[in-house]
Amino acid sequence: MFRPEAESASEPARRSLQGRALHELVAHLARSRSEFWRDHLAAVDPDEIRSVDDLPALPFNQKSDLRDAYPWGMLAVPRSSTIRAHASSGTSGKPTIVAYTARDIGIFAEVVARSIVCAGGLADDVLHVAYGYGLFTGGLGLHYGGERLGATVIPASGGNVELQLQLLTDLQAHGLACTPSFGMLLAERAAAAGIRDLSLRYLICGAEPWSEGMRTKLEAAWTQLSRQPVIARDIYGLSEVIGPGVAMECAESPGSLHVFDDHFLPEVLDPSTGSRVPDGQRGELVLTTITKEAQPVVRYRTGDVTSLRRGTCTCGRTHPRIARIEGRTDDMLIIRGVNVFPREIETVILEAEELNGAYAMVVDRRETLAALEIHAEVAAPSVPSGLADRLGRDLTSRLRVTPRVVLHPQGALPRTAVGKVQRVYHRDDATDPLGLDDPDDDC
Ligand SMILES: [Zn+2]
Structure with a gap:
């Protein structure tokens, strides 16, 4: 574990920290300079939000809030306090902007470092990042996380397959972060080029849906190219919340992802009624960022369908786990x-x-x-x-x-x-x- 005291904290310790952080967040937003937040939380008394059990008293955030507040309307700090902004292109109309303070970037790097360790990453590793660098949070997210871990990060970004294969071979990367489809393309080209004896141990894949069948194919293809078995693990995140690193599959227990709930509170709701479903039942994932400063979200409706389970994992982490994303609520x-x-x-x-x-x-x-x-x-x-x-x-x-x-x-x-x-x-x-x-x- 990258931060064992947080990742294996007991349930009471976790809940007490979450309750405090949630109260501070709501108090901070309700008195922020942002008109959006003052209006949004006008009916909420921050003194009554003291525990995660009080979450249902808070109104939801939606994707449209970010679009309507474009570009800086949801900032809860002065713009001058931010050090970075990412943007995602909307399917229609304006993009959405997500801004970060220096502390937010530190949290982002930390949760990605935890994610890399979940997949089996070590501080001595060479980490080849083949996610796109730029407005998309994937490339820079994995980059800062890898550096935070202490790994040697190769910012390969997308494209230029031949150069990527040469670097994977010559620099002997231990970890490869990329979309599953690009990971498959690289493996096919590497096999065709006769590449063998790589040092690769793990793939960190995300940013597009991928099935268990794809995992089997990826692991088999890369294991052929490497001196040791290669595992592929799923990283989950969305730019509205922070980027990749909201949740991550561990090496020991593929199929469910640890949600780093000392930063992101997960709920699973019935998308038609907005009320919580019992643990283990499918519904819409809703996330609250309890530690982000610049642009927090409160009960953000992700539209992603999953289920939640609690209890200690075989890896020792006590974070709740979500099932791999099983579709979008739009398909319900x-x-x-x-x-x-x-x-x-x-x-x-x-x-x-x-x-x-x-x-x-x-x-x-x-x-x-x-x-x-x-x-x-x-x-x-x-x-x-x-x-x-x-x-x-x-x-x-x-x-x-x-x-x-x-x-x-x-x-x-x-x-x-x-x-x-x-x-x-x-x-x-x-x-x-x-x-x-x-x-x-x-x-
Ligand atoms: Zn685990």
Whole structure:
């Protein structure tokens, strides 16, 4: 651990520190010079915010707050007290600006240093950073974190694959930080160039969604190129909160990420009601920065779907953990008042050996209450008896709504030739959106 006293603190010690920091944050914002914060917290009495249990009394921040306050409206300190600003390009309209004081940059470097150690990084390492440097927080974030750890950081940035491969070989990097897709590209080119005997031990990947299948591919490809096994670990973050280093998978327990909750308080909420869901249940990740000075966020709605679990990890860290991000709340369906995340359906479909993995869901809105149909293709030449009933039961227990399961022979469902595959279809009239001749359909 980079900072064991924080990373393995007991639950009572953690909660007492968080309660104090949260109170100070709210008091600081409520009396800041920022009109945005004074308005936003006008109905809040800072004296009543003393513990993490008081979080639900605070209003949410959203992405639109940053856009509306562009460029400096959410600053809680004078602009002259900041030493850096990053920007992210919005999908529409203005970019969002995120500013940092010197202390904020120190926190950013520290949480990234902790993240690198989570992946197995050491102060003696050479760390090759192939994230883009610039307005994007990835490159500089990993760079400062690596330096804070004491590693020798190579600011390779993106592009120029041949030079990157030469440096990875000649400087014998132990760690590589990059997007998973760029990591795969580098591995393919390195294999084609006959590169062998690297010193690489770990990859730190993030900034784009990546699956367990991608992890397997990345680890296998880089292990071939290295003298030792290479692990790939997921780093999570977003510029609105600080950048990468909000949460990180450890070497010992892949699949969930430690949230550095002495700086970032996580909550998981039902995105349609805004109330908390029990630990282990999927919902929207909401984050509060309790130590940031320049531009804090309070209960920031990330739109990322995950679940939260508590308890000490095998690595010894006591931070709560989030599951790897399982999609966006924008993809959520509401069926008979229940939130359904398409990813949950995919999990059941991919676990069933009798299916070939092709599937589609139809939200049927012809009646007042929407109904859900799951269509899937079987791998065998004929449909195994009882399979539809079994899948129906598995899906019902997972989703808490009962879908109608329809099985089809191989190749029956529509395929997407270009771009992202379409999984969700809507039905409002007699036209079958899947274009199938469904003999079971009563209509
Ligand atoms: Zn761990």
